[in-house]
Every structure is written in C-alpha cells, then in structure tokens.
Amino acid sequence: MRYLVTGGAGFVGSHVVLAxxxxxxxxxxxxxxSTGHRSAVPPDVPLFQVDLANYGATSDIMAQGPWDGVLHFAALSLVADSVERPFYYLRRNSLTTLNLVEACVAHGVRKFVFxxxxALFGGADDCPSLISETASVExxxxxGESKFMIxxxxxxxxxxxxxxSACLRYFNxxxxxxxxxxxxxxxxxxxLLPLTIxxxxxxxxxxxxxxxxxxxxDGSCIRDYVHVSDLADAHLKALDQINERSVCYNVGTGRGYSNLEVISSVERVSGRDVPWEAAPRRDGDPAQLVADPALLRADTGWAPQFLELDQIVETALRWREQHPQGYDD
Ligand SMILES: NC(=O)c1ccc[n+]([C@@H]2O[C@H](COP(=O)([O-])OP(=O)(O)OC[C@H]3O[C@@H](n4cnc5c(N)ncnc54)[C@H](O)[C@@H]3O)[C@@H](O)[C@H]2O)c1
Incomplete structure (x- = not known):
C-alpha cells in the first residue's frame, strides 16, 4: 500500500513512518x-515540504497519488499556547485539516487516520477513572476543542x-x-518524561x-503513558479496521502513573537523581487521565508491548543519551 503521512517529521509521525x-x-x-526535523525522515522516504494551510500545494501532492490512505499528525499541539492564542489554534488546526480532507475527497482517498x-476529556470535573469512548467530550x-472540531x-x-476515518485519541x-x-x-x-530525563x-x-x-x-497528576511504537501499531491496525466504517478509539494502556512515579522511574532506570521543585497547578490540568482501551483491543486485537513505565523510560533514555541535542546534533 502507498500512504501519505502528514507531520511525519514529528515525534509520533516519524515512528508511524517506520512502522x-x-x-x-x-x-x-x-x-x-515547523516543529519537525528533516533528519527524522528516513533518507529514502520522499518529503514534501508544504504547509497544509496552502490548499493548492496540498492538492498537488494528493494528485500525485493514488494514495491508499492518509495519516494526519500535523498540528499545533501545545495546550498552554492554545489558551494564550485560542483563535489561532482553532483556526489553524481546523483549516489545515479541512484543506487536507477536501483534497483527499477530491482525489479519491478512501482512508484517513487522525x-x-x-485533551477532549480534560475539562470535566467528574472524569471517570477509566475513560472510554462513551465518556462525554469536554x-x-x-x-482539545480544535481536535474535536476535526x-x-x-x-x-x-x-x-x-x-x-479512524480518530485515535492518544493519551500520553x-x-x-x-x-x-x-x-x-x-x-x-x-x-513530562523528556523533561524529567x-x-x-x-x-x-x-x-x-x-x-x-x-x-x-501522592498528590501529583496521574497520566496514561503509551509507548510510541505501540501507538504506531494502533495506526496500522486502525487502517485495517476502516474498510467498511469509521471508528474512534481511546489509545492508552489503561494504567496510570503519577508524576512522582515518573520521576522515580527515571531515577531507577538512569541510576541518577532527578532534581525537581514543586510549582503551582496549571490551568486545565485534570487530576487523572487514564484510557479504557477495551474497544480498541476488542475490535483490532491491539495489545501494547510496553506496559511497564520503566520499559518506556528505558527506550526514551537510551535515545536521549545518544542524542543529547536532539536531531540537530
Ligand atoms: N505527543 C503526544 O503525547 C500527543 C498526545 C495526543 C495527541 N497528539 C497529537 O499527535 C500529533 C503528533 O504529535 P507530535 O508530538 O508528534 O507533534 P510534533 O510537533 O512532533 O509533530 C507535528 C509535525 O507536524 C508538522 N506540522 C505542523 N503543522 C503543519 C502544517 N500546517 N503543515 C505541514 N506540517 C505541519 C510539524 O513540522 C511536525 O513535524 C499531533 O496532532 C498532536 O496533537 C500528540
């Protein structure tokens, strides 16, 4: 099959390209x-350096199909920044995607993974302890709102x-x-994890x-960490799942770790102390966000390989030790 990956020079997209x-x-x-890295794209993979805000350029790439599917990672994704610049985020994330979706329709693309x-659920005071697809979107x-618009x-x-389409609601x-x-x-x-490392x-x-x-x-926030390679595998499984109908899945392990547990894990795996200081809560950070991945598992057979946080930390730490300045070493 032949796939187009938007945002494939970014963190999640580059791992999906490899998968x-x-x-x-x-x-x-x-x-x-804009936030991705040329060297995150394997040298033999064609890179179209285009802003999705440009409909003409986006449509030209879609015309170079046929594409069996499009996987869409490109977005602005800083939560705090979106609170500072709400209209910019709402406009840019929705309009760039509208351009892409319209070009997909115009050029006969049949499958789309998003x-x-x-963050669709972050605003509710009474978030369930395990968040399933039926939880109310808030x-x-x-x-988060821009993603719901999409x-x-x-x-x-x-x-x-x-x-x-498959809408994959990633946890962390x-x-x-x-x-x-x-x-x-x-x-x-x-x-949190790269900052802690x-x-x-x-x-x-x-x-x-x-x-x-x-x-x-322990007083710190709890989040569900899903390994980026397990996440990539969920994309491949979702592509197989959307021959007949569109789907929406919450993608996490179903297990939560507190921020303090993340610090302990990094200390354990690295053998080094993590210097940290307490700071006030940030607006919009709910106490706990943990996925109920039962539907994804039942429909696709997806089973994460990295269930223990220490395993996830180990891969992240190893990459960072080899790339202390990131991709631009
Ligand atoms: N990282 C997470 O934990 C997480 C959690 C939930 C959802 N997401 C979503 O997953 C996607 C990927 O996240 P990431 O962490 O890999 O982000 P990232 O910033 O590393 O990757 C985004 C990529 O999209 C590109 N891009 C942005 N705007 C573009 C535009 N207008 N036209 C063309 N390219 C553009 C960037 O250059 C970058 O390579 C995002 O949509 C994000 O909202 C990420």
Missing amino acids: LLDAGHEVAVLDDL SSTA PGSPY ERILHWADRIYGLR AAGADPAGRAGEDHQPETH DAALGIRPALRLFGTDYPTH
Whole structure:
C-alpha cells in the first residue's frame, strides 16, 4: 500500500513512518518542518515540504497519488499556547485539516487516520477513572476543542463522501523506537518524561512539577503513558479496521502513573537523581487521565508491548543519551 503521512517529521509521525516501512508499505511525508526535523525522515522516504494551510500545494501532492490512505499528525499541539492564542489554534488546526480532507475527497482517498487526543476529556470535573469512548467530550483547552472540531469534519466527510476515518485519541505518547532509529525532540519541550530525563542527565535545570496537591494517592497528576511504537501499531491496525466504517478509539494502556512515579522511574532506570521543585497547578490540568482501551483491543486485537513505565523510560533514555541535542546534533 502507498500512504501519505502528514507531520511525519514529528515525534509520533516519524515512528508511524517506520512502522509502515517495517510492514512493507510505501510512504511519503508531507511536513512544513515547523516543529519537525528533516533528519527524522528516513533518507529514502520522499518529503514534501508544504504547509497544509496552502490548499493548492496540498492538492498537488494528493494528485500525485493514488494514495491508499492518509495519516494526519500535523498540528499545533501545545495546550498552554492554545489558551494564550485560542483563535489561532482553532483556526489553524481546523483549516489545515479541512484543506487536507477536501483534497483527499477530491482525489479519491478512501482512508484517513487522525491524531486526536485525550485533551477532549480534560475539562470535566467528574472524569471517570477509566475513560472510554462513551465518556462525554469536554475539552479543557482550545487545543482539545480544535481536535474535536476535526473529528466532526471527519464525521461529515464520511457521511457525505464515504471517506472512512479512524480518530485515535492518544493519551500520553512516550518513549522512543527500540532500535534507536527515532526519538522525541520537541522544541519547546513540554512533555513530562523528556523533561524529567533531561533533568536527570543535567541537560536542563531542575524539573518543575506542576501541582502536588491533587486528590491522587501522592498528590501529583496521574497520566496514561503509551509507548510510541505501540501507538504506531494502533495506526496500522486502525487502517485495517476502516474498510467498511469509521471508528474512534481511546489509545492508552489503561494504567496510570503519577508524576512522582515518573520521576522515580527515571531515577531507577538512569541510576541518577532527578532534581525537581514543586510549582503551582496549571490551568486545565485534570487530576487523572487514564484510557479504557477495551474497544480498541476488542475490535483490532491491539495489545501494547510496553506496559511497564520503566520499559518506556528505558527506550526514551537510551535515545536521549545518544542524542543529547536532539536531531540537530
Ligand atoms: N505527543 C503526544 O503525547 C500527543 C498526545 C495526543 C495527541 N497528539 C497529537 O499527535 C500529533 C503528533 O504529535 P507530535 O508530538 O508528534 O507533534 P510534533 O510537533 O512532533 O509533530 C507535528 C509535525 O507536524 C508538522 N506540522 C505542523 N503543522 C503543519 C502544517 N500546517 N503543515 C505541514 N506540517 C505541519 C510539524 O513540522 C511536525 O513535524 C499531533 O496532532 C498532536 O496533537 C500528540
């Protein structure tokens, strides 16, 4: 099969590119390199350096098909930034995706996989302890809202044009390719695990831990960490699942770890202390977000290989030790 991956130079997209290649597919990447890295794209994979805001350029790439499917990772995805610039996020994430979806429909693409997010659920005070697909959607930020707008765009693209889609609502993507071919290098970095690893390695100053008074067993937030290669596998399984109908899945392990447990794990795996300091809670950070992945498992047979946090930390730490400056070493 021949797939187009938008955002394939970014963290999750680059791991999905590797999984598609490993499975024997042909892949091309569309990425404007705004937050991605040229060297995260394997040299033999074509890279179209295009901004999805440009409909003409996007449509030209779709015309270079046929594409058996499009996997869409390209987005603005900083939650706090989206609260600072709500209209920018709402406009840009929805319009870039509208351009892409319209070009897919115009050029006969039949399958679309979309990076949605657990931030769809972040705004509810009474979030269930395990969040299933039937939980009420209550985004806690314009970022989360923009992702929900895209899920609705895809609903209508299916209903009117038959574009089948899988909306994969990731919980916390983490870790790195076990073979060391790719890793996490966001600039700026806002994710807890890479920040904790960098604090342990002395690459960054002490970690700021936002909120130590949450109603959890140790006072810090609880999140569900899914290894990025397991996440990539969910994309391949979702592609097989959407021949007849569109689907929506929550993608996590079903197991939560607190922020303090993440720090302990990094200390255990690295053998180094993690310097950290307590900081006030951030707006919009719910106490706990843990997926109920039962539907994804039942429909597709997906089974994460990295269930223990230490295993996830181990792959992330190894990549970072080999790339202390990230991709631009
Ligand atoms: N990382 C996580 O834990 C997580 C969790 C939930 C959802 N997501 C979603 O998964 C997707 C990938 O996340 P990531 O962590 O890999 O992010 P990332 O920033 O590493 O990757 C995004 C990629 O898209 C590209 N891009 C952005 N805007 C573009 C545009 N207009 N045109 C073309 N390319 C563009 C960037 O250059 C980058 O390579 C995002 O949509 C994000 O919202 C990520």
